[in-house]
Amino acid sequence: MRRPCQEVERFIESGAERMPDALQAHLAQCARCQRTWRLETAYQRALRATREAPVPACDLPWSRVQAQLAARAVARRAPIWQRYAFAGSLAVAMLAVSLAWLARALSDDAQPEANAVASAPSQAPRGEPLVLPNSEQLEARPPAPKRIASVQPKPRPTRIARASQPPAPVIATAPPPRNAPPTAEMTLYARYLPAIRTEPSTAGSPSAPPIPSETVEVPGFRAAPEAEPFTVASLPLSQFELYNSSQVEYLPVRYGTPSTKSYQNEGNGNDAIICSF
Amino acid sequence: MDQALAMDNLYAGAVDRTLTDEQLATKARAGDSAAMEELYLRYRQPIFRVVYRSTRNIDEAEDIVQDVFLKAFERLHTFREQSRFSTWLMRIALNLCTDRARMRQRRQELLEREADHKLAWSHPDAPDPIESTQQSAFNEAFYTALNQLPEHHRQLIILRDLEELDYEEIAQILGASVGAMKLRVMRARRAFKAKLEPLLRAIGELE
Numbered sequence: 001m002r003r004p005c006q007e008v009e010r011f012i013e014s015g016a017e018r019m020p021d022a023l024q025a026h027l028a029q030c031a032r033c034q035r036t037w038r039l040e041t042a043y044q045r046a047l048r049a050t051r052e053a054p055v056p057a058c059d060l061p062w063s064r065v066q067a068q069l070a071a072r073a074v075a076r077r078a079p080i081w082q083r084y085a086f087a088g089s090l091a092v093a094m095l096a097v098s099l100a101w102l103a104r105a106l107s108d109d110a111q112p113e114a115n116a117v118a119s120a121p122s123q124a125p126r127g128e129p130l131v132l133p134n135s136e137q138l139e140a141r142p143p144a145p146k147r148i149a150s151v152q153p154k155p156r157p158t159r160i161a162r163a164s165q166p167p168a169p170v171i172a173t174a175p176p177p178r179n180a181p182p183t184a185e186m187t188l189y190a191r192y193l194p195a196i197r198t199e200p201s202t203a204g205s206p207s208a209p210p211i212p213s214e215t216v217e218v219p220g221f222r223a224a225p226e227a228e229p230f231t232v233a234s235l236p237l238s239q240f241e242l243y244n245s246s247q248v249e250y251l252p253v254r255y256g257t258p259s260t261k262s263y264q265n266e267g268n269g270n271d272a273i274i275c276s277f
Numbered sequence: 278m279d280q281a282l283a284m285d286n287l288y289a290g291a292v293d294r295t296l297t298d299e300q301l302a303t304k305a306r307a308g309d310s311a312a313m314e315e316l317y318l319r320y321r322q323p324i325f326r327v328v329y330r331s332t333r334n335i336d337e338a339e340d341i342v343q344d345v346f347l348k349a350f351e352r353l354h355t356f357r358e359q360s361r362f363s364t365w366l367m368r369i370a371l372n373l374c375t376d377r378a379r380m381r382q383r384r385q386e387l388l389e390r391e392a393d394h395k396l397a398w399s400h401p402d403a404p405d406p407i408e409s410t411q412q413s414a415f416n417e418a419f420y421t422a423l424n425q426l427p428e429h430h431r432q433l434i435i436l437r438d439l440e441e442l443d444y445e446e447i448a449q450i451l452g453a454s455v456g457a458m459k460l461r462v463m464r465a466r467r468a469f470k471a472k473l474e475p476l477l478r479a480i481g482e483l484e
Binding site: 013038039040042043045049050051053055056057058059060062064065066068069072 | 310313314317318321322324325326329330335338339342343346347350351413415416418419420438439441463466469470473474477482483484
């Protein structure tokens with residue numbers, strides 16, 4: 001491209017109105033520049049026509065924009081709640097699962113705790129005599145749990161385990177807790193009875209039989225003078241080769257002294273009654 | 278349409294109209310609905326004109342205008358007042374136009390793939406040859422060539438040659454220097470003339 005052609009192009013692109021005479025002379029002679037010039041003039045005409053063509057007015061009312069603004073403001077607030085709703089529900093679900101697991105774990109632990117309660121030493125402080133309830137208090141005492149009282153001994157072979165064989169069981173002076181679930185797997189509530197029930201002898205009678213020697217003095221258990229030694233033993237079943245609770249039946253254990261009507265002599269001496277089926 | 282404009286003008290009296298755009302923007306940022314309305318009424322039509330020249334579709338242009346103002350009012354806190362409010366608004370409009378053009382282009386490509394037998398004049402952006410008159414031939418040729426341009430060239434032609442904005446304002450809108458803008462406008466014009474020339478020859482406006 002010759003230099004004057006470049007100048008004509010620059011002049012056109014600059015948008016200047018008056019073309020210098022030298023360029024006009026070149027334009028009259030150069031076909032290429034004439035073509036460029038004609039295209040430029042046509043472009044300007046098209047531009048002018050387009051610029052002058054009416055553009056439709058915007059029909060969009062402010063109320064519509066305003067409503068959209070309000071709607072989007074509400075929509076912007078809602079996702080914040082929704083965003084946390086999923087996480088919240090997830091957290092609640094996880095918490096519920098955790099609580100359920102914890103409750104189950106606690107219920108599993110309840111039996112060992114019941115054993116511990118049953119085998120716990122007396123609430124009475126050491127060194128002080130244990131005052132057993134009198135007959136009125138015993139009558140006012142709520143009856144034994146139904147489940148225990150309703151179980152009747154079945155006429156099945158009975159195995160008598162001698163207390164002398166295993167080590168001495170832990171003697172609990174407190175009755176089994178009322179709310180504690182049965183702990184057949186680990187303990188056996190059995191009656192601990194004197195060997196022979198004898199009527200108190202009259203003072204001064206030479207023929208009065210002595211108190212049987214089988215009456216056991218339990219460490220930490222000081223019975224009242226008129227009361228017979230009576231307590232509930234918690235025996236580890238494993239020592240009697242009982243490992244399954246189905247082998248054990250709870251006996252109707254009652255608490256009281258021989259003077260109470262509920263007292264029944266079902267035992268024999270220091271024997272713990274263990275039944276197997 | 279005129280009724281809507283009249284209603285808007287009737288109710289747009291709660292704010293002082295002598296306030297500058299930046300003062301109105303400050304009020305609007307504080308939640309003043311009347312200031313927002315005043316800004317909307319000031320720039321609705323200028324924005325619409327630019328958008329309409331880009332889309333050539335009234336409904337689509339109105340949608341874009343609505344989006345422009347929604348976006349502007351929602352992000353008014355990002356307006357730093359380093360440029361004029363109109364410039365900031367125009368930048369939002371051009372960005373939205375670019376997004377729409379991309380979507381339109383993708384949609385058009387899909388349509389063309391599905392209908393290879395489609396006639397050229399049935400292009401949605403092309404003028405209807407039956408309705409075109411000799412008077413509007415220039416117009417249609419112009420927009421046909423304009424639609425064939427890439428978006429960045431099209432925006433420059435619209436802003437500089439149709440809306441006649443000065444280079445400084447265009448440079449602010451598009452975030453470039455004035456010199457760079459002049460160079461880009463020159464390139465856009467060359468590309469545009471290359472598209473326009475055969476169309477003008479086709480309608481007999483160029484020998």
